[in-house]
Amino acid sequence: LTLVLAESSIERIPPELTGHPSVVAHARRKQKEPCSIILDRSYHHSAMIQLECSKTSKTMSKRGRPDITFHFLLAGLGSPLNREGLLTVLVHTIDDHVIEIDASTRIPKNYDRFIGLLEQLYDQRSVPPGDHPLMRIRRSTISGLLEELKPSMTIVFSTLGKPSTLEDTSPLIASTDNPLVLIGGFAHSHFEESTIKLADYVFSIDRDALDAWIVAGRVIYEYERSIRLPERRLRSP
């Protein structure tokens, strides 16, 4: 199973905000350049309000929430499916990067350390430095990523999709050998139309928008159930 967190709210501080007093102060505390810091609404809210008034192509409501990716990775990488090497986790960012995460990666449990890792990643393109990086970042759109991966089926979860419980979608996902599931990595608003067009199926599994890490946990668990992984892991210690 390939699970992609798409249009995730991760980007560096955009140039128009690097001079904002709250950003400059935050950068000084972190002893980093403002332009190398990851935009984070919980620290840069006042600066982001300024952006909200300007005309930008991407709505501000989808930006500055790297914590969503953090929780998504904690939900995915600790799963039995990942421990069995049966899960590929990828993060596509709103600024059109793709982050590849090795299945053996132990994401820092501390949020600030995770952000530090992301900042290092944007700087150095792979971490840790050396021949066997655990995380890499490169430029790619979501459609570019799908062209590369060539999944046998692409399923998108969105509140705008066809209502269907996850239990009902699960046999469909398990029926194909290389399924790819897209979950939104942003807090509000919806996928871009161009992302939706890539889907074979778009499903809505709840009447409310659910947190990305909750959807990810459930998709993974349903997939494990459908391949009888829980039984198999208990039988072979």
Added chain:
Amino acid sequence: LTLVLAESSIERIPPELTGHPSVVAHARRKQKEPCSIILDRSYHHSAMIQLECSKTSKTMSKRGRPDITFHFLLAGLGSPLNREGLLTVLVHTIDDHVIEIDASTRIPKNYDRFIGLLEQLYDQRSVPPGDHPLMRIRRSTISGLLEELKPSMTIVFSTLGKPSTLEDTSPLIASTDNPLVLIGGFAHSHFEESTIKLADYVFSIDRDALDAWIVAGRVIYEYERSIRLPERRLRSP
């Protein structure tokens, strides 16, 4: 469903560590008294090594991981079950406090803000101040809590329990009107013997120890499935 994160790695900095240089420096940065700060291995690791060498009743490996509770609450409070008012989430701490969290609480998505909230909670016993607090803390052991709640069935998940998939335990949990599930809120080691004794059933759902937030998400989802909540929520928008 009542879900209790038990023996969670939350406590204030113990007196023997308040003078440690790393703790004093951290407290100064936060502009707080060392004794009012929550012990956190990601900031106080060097101080904790000192405790490891002294004889204390609780093993150090179970201490200083408030992030586990953070991720547990994010997994629980955002679930459809909680939105329906059908979930009670409680946190029992290793220093024998119980934290009650109102179902409508929006936990800060930023970790440092969550820790700030915990510190305020230990100071003021309830937050926000006023007549309608969303979180309260009081002294209680886990057995004291269960005497109060009088669940109709108590299920503990532990790698030392009887191997059983969550799918197989789910009908049992759903068969009773007031089930209580205990999940460990610590990173390593096991429940105290006194906690295990409170259980009607102890189950192991995987051959490895799984993260508390992953187990919580799965228990909640299985419970939702067993009461057909996903279908019902999709049918009644």
